[in-house]
Amino acid sequence: MSLVIFDLDNTLLADDSDFLWGQFLVSQGMVDSTFYELANQHFYEDYKLGTLDINEFLAFALKPLADININHLFRLRAQFIEKVIKPILLTPAKTLIEHHKSKGDTLIVITATNKFVTEPIVNLYGIDNLLATVPEFKQGRFTGQVAGIPCFQEGKVKLLNEWLKTSEINLTDSWFYSDSHNDLPLLNTVDNPVAVDPDDQLRNAAEQQKWPIISLRECT
Numbered sequence: 001m002s003l004v005i006f007d008l009d010n011t012l013l014a015d016d017s018d019f020l021w022g023q024f025l026v027s028q029g030m031v032d033s034t035f036y037e038l039a040n041q042h043f044y045e046d047y048k049l050g051t052l053d054i055n056e057f058l059a060f061a062l063k064p065l066a067d068i069n070i071n072h073l074f075r076l077r078a079q080f081i082e083k084v085i086k087p088i089l090l091t092p093a094k095t096l097i098e099h100h101k102s103k104g105d106t107l108i109v110i111t112a113t114n115k116f117v118t119e120p121i122v123n124l125y126g127i128d129n130l131l132a133t134v135p136e137f138k139q140g141r142f143t144g145q146v147a148g149i150p151c152f153q154e155g156k157v158k159l160l161n162e163w164l165k166t167s168e169i170n171l172t173d174s175w176f177y178s179d180s181h182n183d184l185p186l187l188n189t190v191d192n193p194v195a196v197d198p199d200d201q202l203r204n205a206a207e208q209q210k211w212p213i214i215s216l217r218e219c220t
Contacts, residue, residue, distance in 0.1 A: 001104040003169050005160070005186070006097075006127070007178035008111040008118055011196045014088040014217060017121060018061065018113040019044045024080045025064055048199065050181055054112070054152045059144070062135050065116060066144035073116075073142075081120050089124060092216040096177075097125055106169055110160060110176075110186065112152040116142070131159045156186045177214075181205065 009016040022040035025031045039060055046052040065073065100107055108129035109122045115132040122130045136147040149155045164170065174190040176183070181201035187193035195206035195213045206213050 001106065002100075002173040002175060002192075003171060004100045004105045004107050005174065005176040005190065006107070006109045007176075007180065007183055007196075008109050008121065009113060010179040011177055011216070012090060012093040012097075012109070012125060013085070013121070014090055016044065016113075017085060017117055020084050021080060021113075021117050022061065024084055025076070028076060028079075030068055030076065031064055047182065050201065052152075052182075054150045054155075055146075058114075058133065058146050058150060062114065062142065062146065063144045065114075065135050065142035070141055077116070077120065080117075081124075085121055086124070090216050094125065096216065097127065100175075101126075105175075108163075110151060110156050112150065112156070112182070129163075131156070131163060153182055154185045156183065157189055160186065160189075178202070187211070 006012055009018060019040060022036065026033050026037050026040075043052060043057045043060065046057075068076070097107065106129070107127045108131065109118070109125075109127055110131045111118050112133055115130065115134050118132045119130060131151055133151045134147040136143040136145040149158060151159050171190060173192065175192040175194065176187055176190040177194045177196045178187060179196050179198050179202065181199055184202070184205060193206075193209075193211045195202050195211055197215050197217055198206060198213060203213065205211075
C-alpha cells in the first residue's frame with residue numbers, strides 16, 4: 001500500500017478549475033468583467049510560464065470570496081460544479097483512481113487552487129484527502145486572505161510533510177501524478193513521479209529523468 005498523490009487541474013481535470021472559476025464569476029456578473037477577465041488570463045499565463053507571483057495572484061483570486069454574500073457564494077459554487085466542472089471530469093482519471101484504491105493505496109489531491117473551489121471537485125472523484133490553499137474564514141465569512149502557506153511549488157512539499165506528521169503514512173513507494181513543471185519540487189520528492197499530459201517543461205524534465213509520461217484525456 002502506497003501514498004498516491006494527484007495534482008488536480010489539467011491532471012484529473014481537462015482544464016484549470018482556478019481559471020474557470022474566475023471566468024464563471026465574470027459570466028455571472030459577480031466581478032468587473034473587463035478588469036477581472038484580463039487579470040485572470042494574465043495570472044494563468046504567468047502560471048504556465050512558471051513566473052506566477054502566488055501572493056499577488058491569491059490577493060486577486062480570493063477577493064471575490066470576501067466580497068460576495070456567503071450564501072450566494074455557495075449557490076454559485078454549486079452551479080459552477082454542475083455546469084463547468086462535471087463536463088471536464090475525465091473517465092480515465094476515474095479508472096486510475098479506482099486502480100489505486102483497489103490496491104489499498106491512500107489517495108490525496110494536492111493543489112494550488114483554493115480549497116473552497118476544489119473540495120467539492122475532489123469529492124466527485126471519491127478522494128478523501130485534500131491539501132489545497134486555504135482561504136481564511138473568520139466570523140462566518142471569508143476574509144480574502146490566505147490561512148497558512150500557499151499550496152504551490154515548494155509549498156506543496158511543506159504542507160505534505162506537515163500532513164505526514166499527523167498520519168502513519170510515509171513516502172516509501174509514493175506516487176505523484178501531475179501535468180505541470182510548477183510541481184517539480186514534489187515530483188522530485190516521491191519515489192514514482194508520473195507526468196500526465198505534461199506541459200513542455202515538465203515533458204523535457206520527465207524525458208531527461210526517464211519518468212513515465214501518460215495521458216488521461218479522452219480519446220477522440
